[in-house]
Amino acid sequence: MPARILLVEDTPTQAEIAKAMLRDGGHEIRHAETAGAALALALEWKPDAVLVDLVLPDFSGIELMRRLRAAQLEAAMIVLTAHGSVKTAVEAMQEGASDFILKPYTSARLRVTLDNALEKRELRQQLDVAKSQLGRGRFYGFVGASPPMQAIYRTIESVVSSRATVFVTGESGTGKELAAEALHQASPRAGRPFIALNCGAIPRDLLESELFGHVKGAFTGATDNRLGAARAADGGTLFLDEIGEMPAEMQVKLLRFVQSGVVTPLGGTKSEKVDVRLVCATHRDILAEVQAGRFREDLYYRIYVVPIELPPLRLRGEDAVLVARHLLGLYAREEGKAFSGFDAEAETAIRAYPWPGNVRQLQNVLRNAVVLHGGTLVTREMLPVLLLHESVAEPVPFTPARPTLEALTSRIEPLAASEKRLILQALEHTGQDVPRAAALLEINPSTIYRKLTAWKQAG
Amino acid sequence: MSALDPSVAGQLAEDLPPDVFRTIIATFEEDLTRLVQELQTAHESGDQNGYERAAHSLAGASAAVGAVGLEREARIAMDHRQPEAAATVLPRLVAEAKGALEALHALIH
Numbered sequence: 001m002p003a004r005i006l007l008v009e010d011t012p013t014q015a016e017i018a019k020a021m022l023r024d025g026g027h028e029i030r031h032a033e034t035a036g037a038a039l040a041l042a043l044e045w046k047p048d049a050v051l052v053d054l055v056l057p058d059f060s061g062i063e064l065m066r067r068l069r070a071a072q073l074e075a076a077m078i079v080l081t082a083h084g085s086v087k088t089a090v091e092a093m094q095e096g097a098s099d100f101i102l103k104p105y106t107s108a109r110l111r112v113t114l115d116n117a118l119e120k121r122e123l124r125q126q127l128d129v130a131k132s133q134l135g136r137g138r139f140y141g142f143v144g145a146s147p148p149m150q151a152i153y154r155t156i157e158s159v160v161s162s163r164a165t166v167f168v169t170g171e172s173g174t175g176k177e178l179a180a181e182a183l184h185q186a187s188p189r190a191g192r193p194f195i196a197l198n199c200g201a202i203p204r205d206l207l208e209s210e211l212f213g214h215v216k217g218a219f220t221g222a223t224d225n226r227l228g229a230a231r232a233a234d235g236g237t238l239f240l241d242e243i244g245e246m247p248a249e250m251q252v253k254l255l256r257f258v259q260s261g262v263v264t265p266l267g268g269t270k271s272e273k274v275d276v277r278l279v280c281a282t283h284r285d286i287l288a289e290v291q292a293g294r295f296r297e298d299l300y301y302r303i304y305v306v307p308i309e310l311p312p313l314r315l316r317g318e319d320a321v322l323v324a325r326h327l328l329g330l331y332a333r334e335e336g337k338a339f340s341g342f343d344a345e346a347e348t349a350i351r352a353y354p355w356p357g358n359v360r361q362l363q364n365v366l367r368n369a370v371v372l373h374g375g376t377l378v379t380r381e382m383l384p385v386l387l388l389h390e391s392v393a394e395p396v397p398f399t400p401a402r403p404t405l406e407a408l409t410s411r412i413e414p415l416a417a418s419e420k421r422l423i424l425q426a427l428e429h430t431g432q433d434v435p436r437a438a439a440l441l442e443i444n445p446s447t448i449y450r451k452l453t454a455w456k457q458a459g
Numbered sequence: 460m461s462a463l464d465p466s467v468a469g470q471l472a473e474d475l476p477p478d479v480f481r482t483i484i485a486t487f488e489e490d491l492t493r494l495v496q497e498l499q500t501a502h503e504s505g506d507q508n509g510y511e512r513a514a515h516s517l518a519g520a521s522a523a524v525g526a527v528g529l530e531r532e533a534r535i536a537m538d539h540r541q542p543e544a545a546a547t548v549l550p551r552l553v554a555e556a557k558g559a560l561e562a563l564h565a566l567i568h
Contacts, residue, residue: 013487013520017471020479055515082522104467104522107474 002026003048003118008038008064009080010057014103018051018080021107022114033057035064042073049076049118054083054092065095074125076117080105140182142175143326144319148311152179155308160187165258165303168281170310172436173358176281177241179308183279184237192236197229199250200242200435200445207250209266211240212257218267230263234274242435243303244282244289245445248296255299278303283435313355313362323359324350324366328378331370338376345380353387357431364431420455423448462558463566467525472566483524484563490520491556498536498552502545510545511537517552526559 005027009015015031022029030045032038035056042050050068052061065077079092079100092100098117101109137145139153156179159166166183168176177196184194202210209218213228230238240246246254257263258278264271280303282289289295313320325341332339342350355361369382380388426437427448438445463469472480494517501509514537521530532552535541 011490011516011519011523013483013490014523016483016486017523020475020483023479053519055519057512082519103519104525106470 001115001118001122002028004045005029005114006038006042006045006047006050006075007031008033008035008050008056008061009053010034010055011053014053014080018110021110025111025114035059035061038064039067039071042068042075043071046073047075048121049078049114051078051080051114052097054079054081054088062091062095065092065097069096074121076114076121078113078117137322140185141178142182143323144316145322146311146316146319148316149319152308152310155306156182157186159183159306162306163277165278165280165305166308167286167304167306168279168308168310169286170281170283171312171356171358172283172430172433173360174310174312175359176283176310177239179310180237180239180241180279180281184239184277187237187277189236189277193233194237194239195229195233196239196241198241200245200438201449203446203450204247204250207247208253211250212253212263212265213268214266215268218265222267226265228263228265230257230276231265231272231274233276236276237279238276239279239281241281242283242445243280244284244286244295245435246295248294251296251299255296255302258299258302283439313358318351320350320353320355320362321347324362327363327366328370331367335370337370337374339370339378340376342378343380346378346383349380349383349387357433357436360433361431420451423451462526462528462555462562464525464527467522468563468566469525471524477567481567484560484567487520487524487526487563488560490516491560494520495553495556498545498549502549507539511539521559524559524563526555526563529555529559531555 002025005022007015007018007029009018009031010033015033019029019031030041030047032041036058038050038052050065050073052064054061056064061079061081065079068075068077076098077096079088079097080103081088081092081100082103089100098120099113101113136150136153137143139149139156142149142153160183166180168179170176180196181194184190197210199207208214209222209226209228211229213226213231214222216222216225240254261275262271262273286295286300286304290297290300313323321342324347328339328341331337350362357364365384365387366378368384369378373382422441423437426440427434430436430440434448435445438448441448471483475483494513497513498510498517501507501513514533518530518533518537521527521533529552532548532555535543536545536548536552
């Protein structure tokens with residue numbers, strides 16, 4: 001295979017012979033007489049292979065290879081030496097030489113050695129590419145090596161340089177914000193802001209101000225100008241989480257923004273053009289929301305450009321254990337505990353459980369185990385009972401109890417107390433996942449946040 | 460004893476086109492002239508490092524074309540532990556160089 005060959009040889013006769021021997025291979029050959037010249041040439045020209053004499057006028061061939069490796073040069077390196085000792089060979093190999101040739105050598109020996117080294121280098125490069133595409137256990141904030149996650153990583157990589165809006169779907173706790181962050185971090189916008197806004201967590205009357213900003217005096221309490229998420233994200237990425245919760249009147253304003261890229265702060269008269277890459281997410285079936293008339297169809301078509309559907313943890317095979325190990329290490333460090341892994345039974349339980357709350361539920365379970373227990377291994381007994389029963393292998397849909405009339409009359413309580421009990425039950429069932437609890441109760445997540453704040457204030 | 464190792468010099472003459480082989484002999488001759496001059500200058504000025512460096516290059520060039528006698532003398536010169544004085548080694552080395560060149564020219568078809 002024709003390649004770019006850098007020959008580093010200070011004796012003209014030897015250089016002339018090597019060049020003559022390689023002449024028929026179709027290679028492009030350049031020659032340096034000193035290690036310093038070779039270093040400069042290699043870094044600029046990026047050869048496929050370097051043939052290095054060990055004894056050079058300025059510094060040794062071994063030192064040259066060390067410096068080339070330190071500079072991340074991926075060339076195959078072959079040492080040419082008159083000193084055929086094992087010590088020399090071992091030292092050369094330790095510094096990254098693919099092979100070495102004893103002088104004087106025949107043209108056949110030189111060609112075979114060079115071809116082998118080039119082939120080995122190409123195979124290594126192909127392997128690196130394949131590994132990077134297939135076997136990644138980590139990708140930005142994600143942990144997971146399963147095939148569904150590899151597909152997610154590839155999709156994210158393929159769209160990072162585009163400005164197209166990405167629509168991330170998936171059950172709660174599957175990592176929609178991680179996907180948005182990965183899209184930002186892997187993109188040319190990485191050095192610019194990443195601004196996330198949870199549309200379900202903000203009261204509807206504040207959402208416009210949070211998104212587009214406001215001017216002083218725009219409404220009661222607007223004591224200062226506010227930039228808003230869209231302008232704060234200028235040049236970067238704007239992540240609108242739980243966009244399915246966005247009120248209809250805000251959907252119109254968002255559509256206008258998506259179409260024009262122009263922001264007008266609440267109460268302001270001056271518009272401003274911003275450059276943001278929009279990433280939206282929801283745990284809802286957004287098309288069903290469109291069909292039900294709760295989400296604008298025109299907005300849907302504007303933002304549902306590149307869909308990414310994150311798989312639930314139960315469909316990610318061994319990832320549950322990989323994520324669990326990662327989280328255990330993290331929490332053990334944070335909590336100052338000695339945990340270093342799981343015993344076999346605990347791993348089996350983690351593997352078997354369907355994790356309806358996905359990674360967020362796994363986080364809660366492990367945080368709980370680390371905080372409440374000690375030791376080096378997390379055992380089956382440290383895990384919640386819920387995980388250990390086969391009967392819960394399938395998630396039980398949450399349905400509010402339907403008590404009998406008799407039971408009702410004996411348990412009549414203020415409406416507010418019932419409401420609080422039901423909301424807290426739903427939160428407990430979903431592992432404190434507000435959007436999912438809200439979905440089960442068929443209310444807006446902002447209602448839950450508002451109630452929680454009110455109960456807290458009431459003591 | 461022959462000045463050349465046929466498994467090296469003969470192989471070169473066989474593997475390479477005649478014009479390329481001639482170019483290599485010409486390059487070797489230039490190297491010889493320069494390196495022998497460097498050896499003599501270094502010896503006269505008492506520059507031991509320069510003397511050993513030139514001898515090392517000469518050994519490498521000689522080995523590459525299979526000039527085994529010249530290579531042997533060059534390796535003696537580059538080894539500072541060997542007992543023979545440079546004044547003894549140098550004339551032998553020059554004679555070997557002359558013999559090697561003649562033998563190489565004889566290989567040109």
